[in-house]
Amino acid sequence: MSDEARLDEDDILLAEAPPEEGARPDDRIDDERHDEENRLKPEYLRAVREALEEGDKGAVYELVEPLHPADIADLFELIDRDERGALAAAITDLMSSDVIAELNDYVREDMMEALPAEAVATIAEQLETDDAVQLIEDLDEEDQQAVLAELDAEDRAAIESALAYPEETAGRLMSRDFVAVPEHMTVGDVIDYLRGRLDISSDFFEIFVVDERHHPVGTCALSWILTTPRHIALSDVMKRDQTLIPVTMDQEELGLMFQKYGLISAAVVDENGRLVGQMTVDDVIHIISEEAGEDVLLLSGAGDGDINEPILEAYGARVRWLIANLGTALVGSAIIAMFGAAIEKLVALAVLMPIVASIGGNAGTQTMAVAVRAIATNQLTRANTWRIVARELRVALLNGATIAVLIGIGTAAIFTPHLGAVIAAAMIVNIIVAGMAGVLVPVVFERLRQDPAVASSVFVTMITDSMGFFAFLGLAVASGLAG
Amino acid sequence: MSDEARLDEDDILLAEAPPEEGARPDDRIDDERHDEENRLKPEYLRAVREALEEGDKGAVYELVEPLHPADIADLFELIDRDERGALAAAITDLMSSDVIAELNDYVREDMMEALPAEAVATIAEQLETDDAVQLIEDLDEEDQQAVLAELDAEDRAAIESALAYPEETAGRLMSRDFVAVPEHMTVGDVIDYLRGRLDISSDFFEIFVVDERHHPVGTCALSWILTTPRHIALSDVMKRDQTLIPVTMDQEELGLMFQKYGLISAAVVDENGRLVGQMTVDDVIHIISEEAGEDVLLLSGAGDGDINEPILEAYGARVRWLIANLGTALVGSAIIAMFGAAIEKLVALAVLMPIVASIGGNAGTQTMAVAVRAIATNQLTRANTWRIVARELRVALLNGATIAVLIGIGTAAIFTPHLGAVIAAAMIVNIIVAGMAGVLVPVVFERLRQDPAVASSVFVTMITDSMGFFAFLGLAVASGLAG
Numbered sequence: 001m002s003d004e005a006r007l008d009e010d011d012i013l014l015a016e017a018p019p020e021e022g023a024r025p026d027d028r029i030d031d032e033r034h035d036e037e038n039r040l041k042p043e044y045l046r047a048v049r050e051a052l053e054e055g056d057k058g059a060v061y062e063l064v065e066p067l068h069p070a071d072i073a074d075l076f077e078l079i080d081r082d083e084r085g086a087l088a089a090a091i092t093d094l095m096s097s098d099v100i101a102e103l104n105d106y107v108r109e110d111m112m113e114a115l116p117a118e119a120v121a122t123i124a125e126q127l128e129t130d131d132a133v134q135l136i137e138d139l140d141e142e143d144q145q146a147v148l149a150e151l152d153a154e155d156r157a158a159i160e161s162a163l164a165y166p167e168e169t170a171g172r173l174m175s176r177d178f179v180a181v182p183e184h185m186t187v188g189d190v191i192d193y194l195r196g197r198l199d200i201s202s203d204f205f206e207i208f209v210v211d212e213r214h215h216p217v218g219t220c221a222l223s224w225i226l227t228t229p230r231h232i233a234l235s236d237v238m239k240r241d242q243t244l245i246p247v248t249m250d251q252e253e254l255g256l257m258f259q260k261y262g263l264i265s266a267a268v269v270d271e272n273g274r275l276v277g278q279m280t281v282d283d284v285i286h287i288i289s290e291e292a293g294e295d296v297l298l299l300s301g302a303g304d305g306d307i308n309e310p311i312l313e314a315y316g317a318r319v320r321w322l323i324a325n326l327g328t329a330l331v332g333s334a335i336i337a338m339f340g341a342a343i344e345k346l347v348a349l350a351v352l353m354p355i356v357a358s359i360g361g362n363a364g365t366q367t368m369a370v371a372v373r374a375i376a377t378n379q380l381t382r383a384n385t386w387r388i389v390a391r392e393l394r395v396a397l398l399n400g401a402t403i404a405v406l407i408g409i410g411t412a413a414i415f416t417p418h419l420g421a422v423i424a425a426a427m428i429v430n431i432i433v434a435g436m437a438g439v440l441v442p443v444v445f446e447r448l449r450q451d452p453a454v455a456s457s458v459f460v461t462m463i464t465d466s467m468g469f470f471a472f473l474g475l476a477v478a479s480g481l482a483g
Numbered sequence: 484m485s486d487e488a489r490l491d492e493d494d495i496l497l498a499e500a501p502p503e504e505g506a507r508p509d510d511r512i513d514d515e516r517h518d519e520e521n522r523l524k525p526e527y528l529r530a531v532r533e534a535l536e537e538g539d540k541g542a543v544y545e546l547v548e549p550l551h552p553a554d555i556a557d558l559f560e561l562i563d564r565d566e567r568g569a570l571a572a573a574i575t576d577l578m579s580s581d582v583i584a585e586l587n588d589y590v591r592e593d594m595m596e597a598l599p600a601e602a603v604a605t606i607a608e609q610l611e612t613d614d615a616v617q618l619i620e621d622l623d624e625e626d627q628q629a630v631l632a633e634l635d636a637e638d639r640a641a642i643e644s645a646l647a648y649p650e651e652t653a654g655r656l657m658s659r660d661f662v663a664v665p666e667h668m669t670v671g672d673v674i675d676y677l678r679g680r681l682d683i684s685s686d687f688f689e690i691f692v693v694d695e696r697h698h699p700v701g702t703c704a705l706s707w708i709l710t711t712p713r714h715i716a717l718s719d720v721m722k723r724d725q726t727l728i729p730v731t732m733d734q735e736e737l738g739l740m741f742q743k744y745g746l747i748s749a750a751v752v753d754e755n756g757r758l759v760g761q762m763t764v765d766d767v768i769h770i771i772s773e774e775a776g777e778d779v780l781l782l783s784g785a786g787d788g789d790i791n792e793p794i795l796e797a798y799g800a801r802v803r804w805l806i807a808n809l810g811t812a813l814v815g816s817a818i819i820a821m822f823g824a825a826i827e828k829l830v831a832l833a834v835l836m837p838i839v840a841s842i843g844g845n846a847g848t849q850t851m852a853v854a855v856r857a858i859a860t861n862q863l864t865r866a867n868t869w870r871i872v873a874r875e876l877r878v879a880l881l882n883g884a885t886i887a888v889l890i891g892i893g894t895a896a897i898f899t900p901h902l903g904a905v906i907a908a909a910m911i912v913n914i915i916v917a918g919m920a921g922v923l924v925p926v927v928f929e930r931l932r933q934d935p936a937v938a939s940s941v942f943v944t945m946i947t948d949s950m951g952f953f954a955f956l957g958l959a960v961a962s963g964l965a966g
Contacts, residue, residue, distance in 0.1 A: 037736055037861065038736065038739070038740065038743075038861070039861050039864045039866075040864070040866060041866075042864070042865045042866040045866040068724070068744065070743045070744055070745075074743075074861075077862065078864065078866045078867050080870065102743075104862075191674070191709060194709045194710050195709070195710065195711070195712060195713075197710045203704050203706050203707075203747070204706045205688050205705070205706070205747065221686050222688070222705035222706060222709060223686050223687045223688070223705060224686075225709070226674060226677045226678070226705060226708070226709070227677050227678065227680045228678075229678060230678075241551070253520055253521065255772075256521070257521060258768065259768055259769060259772055260521075260553045260557075260585075261551065261553055262553075262765045262768075263765075264686070264688065264747075264764070264765060281747070281764050281765070281768065282745045282746075282747060282764070284768075285741065285742055285745075285764065285767075285768060285771060286742060288768060288771055288772050288775070289738075289742055289771050289772070289775045289860075290775075292771070292772045292773075292775035292776035293775035293776070293778065293856055293859070293860070295776065295779045296778045296779035296782060296852045296855065296856060297852050297853065297856060299779060299783075299852075300782075300845075300848040300849045300851070300852035301845065301848075301849055302849040302850075302852045302853050305852060305853045305856055306853075307853060307857045307862055307863060307871055307874065308862075311874060311877050311878055311881070312881075314874075314878050315878050315881040315882060318846070318849050318878065318882060319881070319882050319885050319886070321845065321849070322842055322845055322846060322849075322882055322885075322886055322914075323885075323886070323889065325841065325842055325845045326838070326842060326886060326889060326890060329837065329838040329841045329842060330838070332837055332838075332841070333834050333835060333837065333838055336833060336834045336837070337834045340830045340833075340834065343826070343830050343833050344827060344830050347823045347826050347827050347833075350819060350823075350826050350833035350836075351816050351819045351820045351823065352816060353833075353837075354812060354815055354816065354819070354836075354837055354840065354948070354952075355809070355812040355813070355815075355816055357837065358808060358812045358815070358944075358948065359805055359808055359809060359812060362783075362784065362804065362805055362808045362944075363801070363805060365783040365784075366783045366784055366785040366801050366804070366805075367785075368783070369779045369780050369782075369783035369785045369788060370780065370785050370788045370789075370790060372779070373776055373779060373780060373788055374790045376776070377772075377776070378520065378521070378522050378557075379560065379587075379790055379791075380790060381522045381523070381525070381561065382524075382525045383522075383523060383524075383525040383528040383561045384561050387563060388790055391790065391794060391797075394794050395794055395797050395798050395801065398794070398795075398798040398802070399798060399801060399802050399805055402802050402805075402806075403802070403805055403806070403809060406806065406809060407809060431805075461841075461845075465837070465841065469837075
C-alpha cells in the first residue's frame with residue numbers, strides 16, 4: 001500500500017495541525033443557485049427568466065456572472081428555445097468557448113444556425129480544434145463551407161483534416177494539441193524545454209516520446225517527470241508498453257480502451273504509425289457516458305433519446321419502432337385468430353393469455369438487457385457465449401418454475417385445475433424461450449456486426465408474444481380444454 | 484485555437500521529417516491474442532484452457548506472460564469458475580495488484596473467498612488503499628475482520644477509516660494518496676520538493692494547495708507547473724475556483740461532477756472542510772460507465788445484471804420483478820374479464836386487444852427511457868419538467884395519429900370499419916396515456932427521492948396494459964359493437 005499518510009510525514013506540508021472547526025463551504029454546492037444535487041434551482045431559473053422578459057440585461061448579467069461555464073451551458077438548455085437568443089445577447093462576454101463546448105449538441109446546433117457564418121467562425125477560432133470540429137460538424141454542408149471560408153488557413157486545414165475522418169472515430173475526435181519529444185532527452189531537458197512555453201494553452205497529462213520517424217515509442221506521465229532527478233534519461237522513465245489509438249478507431253472502442261487500461265491520455269497514430277494527435281480522458285469521459293447510457297434508449301427504440309432533439313426528429317425515430325412493433329404484434333394476433341373457436345368456447349383463455357405473453361416479455365427483456373450490456377462491455381464474447389447461455393437457461397428454469405407455481409395455483413383456484421396446469425406449463429415454456437431469445441438474439445446481431453441494442457427488442461418481443469399465445473392456447477386445445 | 488501544429492514548429496521535436504512508410508503495428512490490437520475489438524480471441528482462450536487441463540504450468544505461464552494486467556483480469560473472467568484456481572496457481576508472480584484491481588467484483592469475491600485470510604491480507608497490502616477497500620468490502624463481516632487483523636496498523640487504520648463511510652460515497656472510494664503544498668511556495672519550490680520523491684508511487688495529475696488549516700484553496704495542474712518559470716508563486720498559477728467533493732457525496736453525483744466540470748482530479752474534504760483525499764478521473768471513469776449502464780438493467784428489472792453474478796442472486800433479483808409484473812398483468816386480466824360477454828360475442832376483440840396494449844407499452848417504454856436518462860444526467864429537473872411533458876405530449880400525438888391510421892385502415896379492411904374506428908381511437912388514447920405515464924412516473928419517483936429507473940417500468944406497463952384493454956374493449960361496447 002502506498003503512502004496515504006504523506007501529509008503527516010512532511011512538515012513542509014503543514015504549518016500546524018488543522019483545527020477541528022471552521023468548515024469552508026463548497027464553492028459550488030448548496031449555494032443560492034444550486035440545489036443539493038448541483039442542479040440550478042427553479043427559483044434561480046425563474047429570476048433569470050423574469051429579468052429576460054423585462055429586458056433587463058444588467059440584471060440578467062448580474063445573475064449569470066457567478067456561474068461556471070458548464071452551468072451557463074445548463075442554463076441555456078433549461079430555458080425555452082425562444083429565450084436563448086436574448087440570454088446570449090445579455091451575456092455576450094460570458095459566452096466563452098467553454099460554454100459553447102459544454103452545450104448540448106442540439107441546443108448548440110440550433111443556436112449556431114441562428115447566427116451568421118462570420119459569427120460562427122469567430123466562435124470556432126476561439127475553440128480548440130476538437131471543439132471547433134464538434135461545432136462545425138453539426139451544421140449543414142452549405143453553412144459548413146461558409147464558416148470554413150471565414151477561418152484562417154491554419155484553422156481551416158486542421159478542421160478539414162478532422163472532418164475528413166468519419167464521425168465518432170478517433171481522427172474526428174482527437175486533439176491535435178500535444179507534446180512530443182525525442183527519446184534522447186533527459187528529464188531536465190524536457191523541463192527546460194517546457195518552461196515558459198505559455199503558448200501551450202491546454203492542459204496535458206502525459207508527454208509522448210517519439211523516434212526519428214515520429215512513431216511513438218513511449219509515454220511519460222508528468223508526475224514521473226516531476227519526481228525524477230534531472231539527469232535521468234527520458235527513455236529510462238517512460239512507459240514503453242503503450243496503447244496506441246489508430247485514427248480509424250470507433251469512439252465506443254476508444255472508451256473501452258480507456259476504461260480497461262485506466263488511461264489518462266493516449267497517442268493517436270495514422271495509418272503509417274506516426275503520432276498525429278492525442279485523446280485525453282476528459283473528452284473520453286463524455287463518450288463513455290454517452291455509449292453506456294445509449295443502450296437503454298436504443299433497446300426501447302427511443303433513438304437518440306435527447307430531450308433537446310427537435311420533436312419531428314424524435315417522432316421519426318420512435319414511430320419507426322412502433323410500426324415495427326405493430327408488425328410483430330400482428331404475428332401474435334394471427335396466432336390468437338387460429339384459436340378463435342377455442343376462445344369463443346372458453347373466454348377465460350382470452351382473459352389469461354396476455355399474462356403469459358407479458359411475463360415472457362418481461363423475462364426476455366431482463367436477459368436481453370444483461371446480454372446487451374455484457375456485449376457492450378466486452379464481457380460476453382465468442383469465448384464464453386455458451387457458458388452464458390447455460391447460465392441464462394438455469395436462471396430461466398428457476399424463474400419459470402416460480403412463476404408457474406404461482407400462476408398455476410391461482411388459476412386452479414379461480415378457474416379449474418386443468419386450466420391451472422395449462423397456464424403453468426405455458427409459462428415455463430415461454431420463460432425458457434424468453435431467456436434463450438434474450439441472450440441469443442443480441443449475440444446473433446453482434447456476430448452479424450449489427451448493434452445488438454438497436455434491433456434485439458423487436459425480435460425478442462415478437463418471440464415472447466407469439467410463443468406466449470401459442471403455448472397457452474395450443475396446450476389448452478391439445479389437452480382438450482376447449483376443443 | 485491552440486497550437487495544433489506545434490510538432491512542426493519546433494526542431495527539438497523532430498530530427499527529420501517522418502517517412503511515409505514503415506507502419507509500426509499497435510502493441511495491443513490485432514496481435515495473435517486479441518481480435519480487432521481488443522477482446523481475447525477464442526483460439527487463445529482454448530490454448531490456455533488446454534494447457535490448464537493438461538496441468539502444464541509452464542505452457543500456461545508462457546501464454547499469459549505477455550498480457551497486460553487488465554487482460555489477465557479478463558482472462559480470469561472468461562474462463563470457467565473451476566479453472567480459476569489452477570490459472571492463479573500457474574501464474575503466481577503475474578498476479579499483480581493491477582490484476583486484482585481490474586477483476587470483476589463477483590469474480591474477485593469468489594476467488595478471495597477461496598483463499599485463507601493471510602493470503603488476502605498479503606494481496607491487500609500490495610494494493611493502494613482504495614483498491615484494498617474494494618477487495619475487503621466484498622468479504623463477509625467475519626472474513627473482513629480476519630483479513631484486517633493480518634494487516635499492519637497503518638494499512639488497517641486507513642482501510643477501517645474508508646469502511647466507516649457508506650458504500651458508494653466519496654469517503655469509501657477516494658484515494659488517501661495525494662500531494663498537498665502550502666500556498667506560499669513558488670513553482671521552483673514545488674519542483675524541488677517533488678524531485679526524487681520516488682516514494683510517491685501512484686500517478687497524480689494535480690497538486691492541491693492548502694491553507695494553514697489544511698483547507699484546499701486551489702489546485703494546480705502539473706502541466707502549469709512545468710510550463711511556468713520557477714520564481715512564480717504557486718498562488719499566481721493555481722486555479723482558485725475548485726470543485727470540492729464532500730466525503731459523503733454519492734458516486735453518481737461524483738460522476739456527474741467530473742463530467743460537467745471536465746475534472747481530472749478533485750479534492751475530497753471532510754465535514755470540517757479539511758483535505759482528506761482525492762478522487763482521480765481514472766477511478767471515476769468506472770463509476771460513470773457503471774452508473775450510465777445500469778439504467779437499462781434497472782428498467783428491465785435485471786438487478787445488478789452482471790454475467791458473473793451467482794445464479795441464485797440473479798434469480799432473486801429478477802424473479803421479484805416478474806412477480807410484480809404478474810401482479811400488474813392480473814389488473815389487465817381483470818379488465819378483460821369485465822368484458823367477457825363482449826369477447827364471447829365478437830372474438831375479433833380478443834384477437835386485436837393485445838395489439839393496443841403492446842404498442843402502448845412500447846410507446847411508454849420509449850418515453851420512460853428518455854425521461855430516466857434525462858433525470859440521471861440532470862437534464863430533466865424541476866425547472867423544465869412541464870416543458871418536457873408538453874414535448875412528450877406532442878410526440879405522443881404524432882405517434883398516436885400515425886399508428887391509429889395504420890391499424891384503423893387495416894382493421895377496417897379485414898374486419899369492419901366500425902371495429903377499425905374503435906381500435907384507432909383506443910390506440911390514440913393509449914399512446915397518449917403511455918407518453919404521459921412514461922415521463923410522469925419517473926418524475927414522481929425522482930421527487931419522492933426514489934431511483935426512477937428501479938420501479939417506473941412496472942407502473943408504466945400496468946398503466947399501458949390496463950388502459951389498452953380498457954380503452955379498446957370499453958369503446959367497442961360503448962359504441963354498440965358487441966353489446
